[in-house]
Amino acid sequence: MNLAATEELARLGHLYPAVILHGQTAEARQSAALRLARILLCEAAPEERPCGSCKHCSRIVWPSTKSDAFHPDFRVLERDLKTSTSVAATKAFLQGAQVAPFEARGQVFVLGSAESLTGEAANALLKTLEEPHTSAPRNFLLLSPSQFDLLATVRSRSLAVFLGVAEADFSDEMEDLAESFAVCVRGFLSSGSTLNLLAGAEVLGRVGSWKDPRDTVAWSQAAAVVRRSCDLVESGGRRGLLGLAEDLLGGWQSRVRGIQAQRILEGMVVKRLAPLAPRDER
Numbered sequence: 052m053n054l055a056a057t058e059e060l061a062r063l064g065h066l067y068p069a070v071i072l073h074g075q076t077a078e079a080r081q082s083a084a085l086r087l088a089r090i091l092l093c094e095a096a097p098e099e100r101p102c103g104s105c106k107h108c109s110r111i112v113w114p115s116t117k118s119d120a121f122h123p124d125f126r127v128l129e130r131d132l133k134t135s136t137s138v139a140a141t142k143a144f145l146q147g148a149q150v151a152p153f154e155a156r157g158q159v160f161v162l163g164s165a166e167s168l169t170g171e172a173a174n175a176l177l178k179t180l181e182e183p184h185t186s187a188p189r190n191f192l193l194l195s196p197s198q199f200d201l202l203a204t205v206r207s208r209s210l211a212v213f214l215g216v217a218e219a220d221f222s223d224e225m226e227d228l229a230e231s232f233a234v235c236v237r238g239f240l241s242s243g244s245t246l247n248l249l250a251g252a253e254v255l256g257r258v259g260s261w262k263d264p265r266d267t268v269a270w271s272q273a274a275a276v277v278r279r280s281c282d283l284v285e286s287g288g289r290r291g292l293l294g295l296a297e298d299l300l301g302g303w304q305s306r307v308r309g310i311q312a313q314r315i316l317e318g319m320v321v322k323r324l325a326p327l328a329p330r331d332e333r
């Protein structure tokens with residue numbers, strides 16, 4: 052699920068009670084959480100949310116010493132930098148979910164560093180998710196670098212929204228791989244030879260570590276390389292490449308079913324790019 056689709060669910064009032072916002076930088080995760088919270092609590096017409104100026108939107112800000120803006124129905128639990136988020140702090144925070152909203156039609160609770168939750172704190176969160184809420188909707192936004200930093204039991208009860216690879220993580224090596232991958236794609240677009248596609252899949256296999264089947268990092272790096280290569284390939288290949296990048300983000304799902312990473316890469320590349328073969332070669 053991407054952020055735009057998630058925002059649309061929030062506008063329609065159909066958002067999952069628990070949403071994991073993962074990937075990108077901490078700042079990007081925070082701004083995504085603020086935007087979702089404003090959409091959820093904004094008093095403008097659904098299609099105009101977030102309006103950015105109503106009494107709810109204007110007071111939903113990330114807690115900081117610089118501003119005293121505060122909304123009683125928008126709560127943030129930030130990480131205690133010295134320890135993992137303590138059970139006591141999490142439980143106290145979750146108690147806020149036992150009461151009806153003060154001003155808005157619902158409540159939004161943000162765990163700013165959900166990856167730091169201890170097992171016991173995560174279980175307290177699960178228990179809250181299982182309890183029927185009061186008459187008003189309440190949403191939990193769990194911010195984490197990777198969804199796999201959270202317990203499987205929490206993941207299975209949440210909608211995971213991947214925000215993309217942080218620009219800072221786009222290394223020189225990935226830049227080189229994007230160029231090599233683009234060479235393979237251009238070769239295929241002119242020759243129609245599947246060998247070019249297999250060579251492209253081999254290039255993607257060099258992005259990172261594929262050792263841990265549950266790890267999503269290499270998949271998102273491969274997706275970022277493919278997206279970057281779009282700029283280096285003629286426009287006819289663009290649509291297939293964007294589709295491929297989207298597929299790659301979900302590659303880990305086949306991986307945990309026991310399929311080798313390289314086979315998955317080859318399958319995905321061929322599926323999305325083979326239809327782009329030059330017609331006179333078929």
Ligand SMILES: [Zn+2]
Pocket residue numbers: 092093094095101102103104105106107108109
């Ligand atoms: Zn508003």
